[in-house]
Amino acid sequence: xxxxxxMMGALLLGAVASAPAYAGPVIDWDPAxxxxxxxxxxxxxxxxxxxxxxxxxxxxxPLGGLDANDPTTEYTFILKGLTAQPTTTTxxxxxxxxxxxxxxxxxxxxxxxxxNSSFAPNPENAIVPSTFQDGTLLxxxxxxxxxxxxxxxxxxxxxxxxxxxxxxxxxxLSLLNGGNGQPCPGLFTGGMTWLxxxxxxGYVFRHDGKIDLNCPVPAQPSTWGKIxxxxxx
Amino acid sequence: MKHVAIALSLAVLGLxxxxxxxxxxxxxxxxxxxxxYESPNPDPLQFGExxxxxxxxxxxxxxxxxxxxxxxxxxxxxxMTNLNPVNVQNFGSFIIIDYAPGGSFEVWEDxxxxxxxxxxxxxxxNGTAPSxxxxxxxxxxxxxxxxxxxxxxxxxxxxFEGVFTVTGGSQLGNxxxxxxxxxxxxxxxxxxxxxxxxxxxxxxxQIFLNEPVPARPSxxxxxxxxxxx
Numbered sequence: 001x002x003x004x005x006x007m008m009g010a011l012l013l014g015a016v017a018s019a020p021a022y023a024g025p026v027i028d029w030d031p032a033x034x035x036x037x038x039x040x041x042x043x044x045x046x047x048x049x050x051x052x053x054x055x056x057x058x059x060x061x062p063l064g065g066l067d068a069n070d071p072t073t074e075y076t077f078i079l080k081g082l083t084a085q086p087t088t089t090t091x092x093x094x095x096x097x098x099x100x101x102x103x104x105x106x107x108x109x110x111x112x113x114x115x116n117s118s119f120a121p122n123p124e125n126a127i128v129p130s131t132f133q134d135g136t137l138l139x140x141x142x143x144x145x146x147x148x149x150x151x152x153x154x155x156x157x158x159x160x161x162x163x164x165x166x167x168x169x170x171x172x173l174s175l176l177n178g179g180n181g182q183p184c185p186g187l188f189t190g191g192m193t194w195l196x197x198x199x200x201x202g203y204v205f206r207h208d209g210k211i212d213l214n215c216p217v218p219a220q221p222s223t224w225g226k227i228x229x230x231x232x233x
Numbered sequence: 234m235k236h237v238a239i240a241l242s243l244a245v246l247g248l249x250x251x252x253x254x255x256x257x258x259x260x261x262x263x264x265x266x267x268x269x270y271e272s273p274n275p276d277p278l279q280f281g282e283x284x285x286x287x288x289x290x291x292x293x294x295x296x297x298x299x300x301x302x303x304x305x306x307x308x309x310x311x312x313m314t315n316l317n318p319v320n321v322q323n324f325g326s327f328i329i330i331d332y333a334p335g336g337s338f339e340v341w342e343d344x345x346x347x348x349x350x351x352x353x354x355x356x357x358x359n360g361t362a363p364s365x366x367x368x369x370x371x372x373x374x375x376x377x378x379x380x381x382x383x384x385x386x387x388x389x390x391x392x393f394e395g396v397f398t399v400t401g402g403s404q405l406g407n408x409x410x411x412x413x414x415x416x417x418x419x420x421x422x423x424x425x426x427x428x429x430x431x432x433x434x435x436x437x438x439q440i441f442l443n444e445p446v447p448a449r450p451s452x453x454x455x456x457x458x459x460x461x462x
Contacts, residue, residue, distance in 0.1 A: 028294065192392075208264065
């Protein structure tokens with residue numbers, strides 16, 4: 001009975017709740033570039049590593065106090081240690097989808113000065129990834145899942161990649177705390193293209209994406225009486 | 234006479250010029266993120282079903298040259314609409330949805346002080362969506378053709394792409410006439426927990442403009458000689 005009350009209460013509250021004020025992604029970029037032997041538009045080499053580097057273009061939510069366009073500070077991130085699993089395919093030869101899951105992997109957000117990073121061709125080199133992981137480590141986390149989805153039929157050679165992050169370090173870690181006092185999980189997501197005209201030599205994907213915080217939705221036990229009294233106020 | 238010859242030869246070259254080489258540079262035009270939904274939506278359990286229409290709206294945080302934007306004082310929003318599915322293919326958990334030509338992509342400019350802040354609301358269309366995304370000054374208007382959505386229903390994520398052509402808006406004059414075509418792509422996901430109710434996916438995308446079509450002065454003699462070879 002109590003469980004049913006809880007469920008009904010949640011439904012009622014959900015039905016009348018107004019949409020929360022919109023906050024953009026905590027981190028947005030355009031672009032990041034992906035490289036490494038573990039990155040492939042078709043079949044990744046099992047056991048090989050995928051890496052990516054990017055320059056942040058926007059902060060919002062709990063990181064909204066940071067200015068991505070600060071002329072003296074550059075905010076960059078790096079993905080590394082993502083280990084490719086065997087690529088699976090779906091569909092006939094004319095419409096083949098390639099899905100590669102990755103295990104392990106970390107992500108780091110850095111604030112460095114001066115603004116010195118660039119997507120120099122043919123990484124790794126003197127600029128990549130060193131200029132994307134210099135300065136102060138603001139956030140670090142580990143991936144609990146990560147995958148890429150590509151295909152052989154899209155005109156502009158487009159797909160996507162996505163992963164979930166458990167944040168565990170960095171000077172701003174506490175800003176990501178949710179209602180339970182723990183950092184909210186991150187959702188790394190976005191589209192990618194391997195169209196040669198927007199790629200840089202030596203990189204496999206150009207990625208346009210962002211990170212959102214998937215904070216658990218708070219819930220608390222209640223009773224019919226409390227719910228009724230709430231609506232009598 | 235020489236001017237006429239130059240003009241005509243440019244026209245001829247324009248007709249026969251090959252499409253820009255794949256390795257040519259392309260220009261990032263706008264960067265956008267938001268949410269998508271279907272309206273009408275005859276079958277809420279399906280995506281891209283006959284009779285549905287696709288819409289996406291959200292924020293445009295970054296705009297690039299040749300656009301002249303003032304992000305300090307204005308809010309820029311986008312609205313994609315008039316995208317009607319014409320073909321759906323299923324392969325395992327993947328779905329490919331092709332749309333009829335003639336979709337539109339709009340960028341709107343609204344003053345931050347005194348303007349209307351964007352508000353997704355819930356269950357669009359509603360009192361604020363798309364209206365709070367389509368108020369102010371129509372900054373860029375473009376068409377979307379060959380629009381295609383690819384989704385993995387198992388993972389909840391996917392992507393879309395399409396051919397983009399600038400056709401209007403207050404910035405039309407800033408976009409060179411020989412650089413008004415390009416393309417867009419985006420990632421989509423249904424895995425963000427705080428997606429407003431009634432929206433199907435979160436969207437994060439970009440538009441590129443193709444490299445300008447090259448042209449150079451020539452003479453009738455040079456043009457004729459080219460075709461005698």
